[in-house]
Amino acid sequence: MREAMRGLTTRGRSFLAAAAAAGLSAFILGERDLLRVAILLAALPLLAAAYVGRSRYKLACTRSLDPGRTPVGSSARVILRLQNLSRLPTGTLMLEDRLPFALGSRPRVVLERLGPHQASSVAYTVRADVRGRYPVGPLVIRLTDPFGLCELNRSFPSIDRLTVIPQVLALPAVRLAGEYAGTGDSRARSVAVHGEDDAATREYRRGDDLRRVHWRSTARTGELMVRREEQPWESRATVVLDTRVYAHRGEGPAASFEWAVSAAASIAVHLRQAGYKLRLVTGTGIDVDATEAAGDGVILDTLADVSTAQNGDISVLVEQVRRRSDGGLVIGLFGNLTVAEAEVLSGLRGNGATCIGFAIDSTTWISLPEAERQEADRAQEAAALALVRSGWRSLPVRHGDTLPTLWPAAARGSQGFAWRAAMAETVAGGGGRR
Numbered sequence: 001m002r003e004a005m006r007g008l009t010t011r012g013r014s015f016l017a018a019a020a021a022a023g024l025s026a027f028i029l030g031e032r033d034l035l036r037v038a039i040l041l042a043a044l045p046l047l048a049a050a051y052v053g054r055s056r057y058k059l060a061c062t063r064s065l066d067p068g069r070t071p072v073g074s075s076a077r078v079i080l081r082l083q084n085l086s087r088l089p090t091g092t093l094m095l096e097d098r099l100p101f102a103l104g105s106r107p108r109v110v111l112e113r114l115g116p117h118q119a120s121s122v123a124y125t126v127r128a129d130v131r132g133r134y135p136v137g138p139l140v141i142r143l144t145d146p147f148g149l150c151e152l153n154r155s156f157p158s159i160d161r162l163t164v165i166p167q168v169l170a171l172p173a174v175r176l177a178g179e180y181a182g183t184g185d186s187r188a189r190s191v192a193v194h195g196e197d198d199a200a201t202r203e204y205r206r207g208d209d210l211r212r213v214h215w216r217s218t219a220r221t222g223e224l225m226v227r228r229e230e231q232p233w234e235s236r237a238t239v240v241l242d243t244r245v246y247a248h249r250g251e252g253p254a255a256s257f258e259w260a261v262s263a264a265a266s267i268a269v270h271l272r273q274a275g276y277k278l279r280l281v282t283g284t285g286i287d288v289d290a291t292e293a294a295g296d297g298v299i300l301d302t303l304a305d306v307s308t309a310q311n312g313d314i315s316v317l318v319e320q321v322r323r324r325s326d327g328g329l330v331i332g333l334f335g336n337l338t339v340a341e342a343e344v345l346s347g348l349r350g351n352g353a354t355c356i357g358f359a360i361d362s363t364t365w366i367s368l369p370e371a372e373r374q375e376a377d378r379a380q381e382a383a384a385l386a387l388v389r390s391g392w393r394s395l396p397v398r399h400g401d402t403l404p405t406l407w408p409a410a411a412r413g414s415q416g417f418a419w420r421a422a423m424a425e426t427v428a429g430g431g432g433r434r
Contacts, residue, residue, distance in 0.1 A: 005049050012045035012149035048149035051088075058086030061139055061156045063097075069163045069300065072253065072262075075127045076162055078136060082111065083119035090114040094142040095122065100134050103127070103162070128164040129253050131261070131304050136160045165300040166258075166265040169403050173274075174411035176329060176356075201225040236328030237276040239264050240321055240348075241303075243283035244312030247335025249362040256362035256399070260333040261303055263358065263403045267331055268299045276329070281321050283312045314341040321348055331410075332357040332392075337383040346390035356410050357392045359384050364399040 008016070022038035025031070059082060066077045078097065084090055093111040107124040114120060128134065137159040144151045201217045204224035217225040241264045242248075248257040264280070268290070272278055278290040280299055286306065290299050314337070321330070330353050332345070337359065348355055363376040380396070387394045395409055 007052065007150050007152040008045055008049060009144075009148055009151050011147070012048060015041050015045045015149060044147065045149045048145035048147060051145050052091070052143050052150045052152050058084060058088075059090075059141065059154065060085055061141070061158075063137060063139065063158065063160050065136065065160055065162055068161075069165055069297070070128070071165055072131050072167045073127070073129055075125050077123055077125055078107075079121060079123045080109075080139065081119060081121045082114065082141075084114040084117060087116045089116060089118075091143065091145045093144075096140045096142070097124070097136065098138060098140065099126065099136060102130050102132070103134055103136070126162065128162070131164045131166050131258075133304060134162045134164065136162050163301055163304050165304045166262040168269050168300070169262065169266040171266055171270040171404055171407045174408050176354075176411055201227055235274075235276045236279070237271045238279045238281060238321060238328065238330045239268050239271075240317065240330060240332040240334075241280070241282040241306065242312075242314075242317070242332070242334040243306065243309050244314075244335060245308035245310055247312070247337070247362060248308060248360075248365075250365035254365070256335060256360050256365045257308055259397070260335070260358075260360060261306060263333055265300055265303050266403055268303075269296055271329075272296055272299075279324075281317070282306055283317045284309045285320070287320065287324070314344050318344055318347045327353050329353070330355045333360065334358065335360050335362050336380070337387065338379075339382050339386040342383045342386035342392075343390055345387060345392060349391040355392045356395065357387055358395050358397050358406070359387060360397040361399075 019038045019041035022034055022041060026035035026038055061083075062081045064079045064081075066079065068076075070076045080095060080097065082093070082095070090111075090113060093114065095109045095111065096106055099106055103126040109122045109124065111120055111122070126136070137156070139156045139158075141154045141156070142151055143154060201214045202225065204213070204226050208226050212226040214225050214227050241260060243257075248255060248260070250256050250258075252258075268278055268280060272290060278299065280286065280288045280290070280302060284306065286302060288298060288302050290296065330348050332348075332355065334345075334357055337345075345355075345357070359380070361376075361380045363373075363380070368376060384394045384396060393410070395406055397406065
């Protein structure tokens with residue numbers, strides 16, 4: 001009741017002030033009728049406070065997000081369901097959900113009345129242009145009586161999280177070099193070269209099914225041989241995301257780092273749909289495997305939170321990838337590289353890995369004077385040449401390029417990349433390796 005009295009509006013406090021003035025006048029003048037007016041004026045706000053104070057503890061609220069994970073630039077629907085658990089009807093309710101600035105202004109919705117045990121649902125839409133995980137709530141409800149004499153705010157503690165993931169672009173279906181690099185006892189490329197007659201065999205063991213006897217191998221070796229149970233060949237891929245803050249330019253959703261994050265998400269989803277066992281490694285220490293059915297969600301949720309790091313080092317990133325490297329396809333998304341950093345990336349070429357690097361020229365995301373632009377272009381060409389010499393297939397990325405347009409180039413043979421290296425070396429004046 002004490003808290004309800006603190007919620008009296010200006011109108012309610014005016015009623016109490018008028019009641020006090022009428023009571024004092026009745027005492028001075030000895031007017032009983034004026035005293036009755038004073039009692040009536042005082043009773044109205046007190047009854048309103050009691051009414052609001054009682055109903056404030058009889059409300060239940062649930063919130064649902066549709067969907068709970070949405071891409072950048074898309075909208076999500078927030079549904080609030082409010083139920084009156086008391087036997088008394090409520091007055092006018094104003095709902096206000098607290099939102100971070102990135103999701104827009106706080107929505108305010110008015111409910112005229114909720115009857116006894118009645119429930120009502122309201123909805124509003126939010127939109128985020130910046131990826132991340134955003135809290136939605138808590139919900140604040142302003143309770144008031146029908147005369148507007150008392151108002152109380154009730155805050156529900158529940159908070160939901162809206163995950164805004166990077167934009168995922170559909171990529172054309174192309175055959176990548178190294179797609180059969182991985183683990184397993186049977187390789188598709190072995191079957192293609194040797195044929196079905198050269199199936200893997202082993203010596204007969206007691207209990208083996210005689211229907212699995214491979215007679216040709218038995219005749220050749222003089223011992224009973226059976227077909228080995230084939231284990232499916234697993235194509236593996238590792239997506240490497242460069243998070244060095246000084247390697248990227250631009251601000252907000254249009255920054256080069258956001259291009260790299262969206263590209264990492266698009267490549268990860270594309271490769272997962274193609275049957276790859278995927279691993280995501282970033283310069284901030286993130287190392288995620290996406291092997292289960294919900295692997296896409298794990299990768300996208302991880303990329304929703306990833307950010308640049310002040311203290312980044314390419315050698316640390318290489319060491320992190322090599323810590324669990326088992327060959328396969330390595331796709332790197334790198335910001336501006338120096339020649340020395342590009343040479344360090346040769347450490348990922350081990351164990352039969354095929355490396356494809358998207359070399360993002362982040363300086364094209366900002367305006368530079370002509371002299372600085374020429375210097376930046378020369379540095380980028382030198383780094384690209386060093387990357388190719390390190391065994392990578394380098395794909396240059398400039399501002400305005402789209403990943404679906406660049407993706408088919410990742411499937412071209414190494415001759416095209418060697419030709420590009422030769423051309424870069426010619427442009428550089430035929431200099432030797434730096």
